[in-house]
Amino acid sequence: PCPLLPHFWGSPCPSPPFLSPSPCPSPPHSISPPARVPGLRPAEPGEFSLRAFRRGKLDLPAAEGLRDLIGAETAAQRRQALRELRGELGQLYRGWSHALTQVGL
Incomplete structure (x- = not known):
């Protein structure tokens, strides 16, 4: 490697x-x-x-972040894509999933 x-x-x-x-x-x-x-x-x-x-090795939000990073044209788009790629949105989604599971949805 x-x-x-x-x-x-x-x-x-x-x-x-x-x-x-x-x-x-x-x-x-x-x-x-x-x-x-x-x-x-x-x-x-x-x-x-x-x-x-x-x-x-890569979850769906991070894969989408990579796609968004490749296509980013502005600094704001790059920052958002990097947040996705680092897994920040994935963590948010897992938190939502856990909360919904706890209330029985």
């Missing part, structure tokens, strides 16, 4: 770490173009987020 960042999608970084969304250090000469690596394909948009969600 890449020594710099844990991969939130829950799978190991390719070795050498080419085409990784994290800033893994790799000398340019060790990067193989995708056309030369059998079975390698570009990731689909959202593919790593889906993997993270399926492995329990």
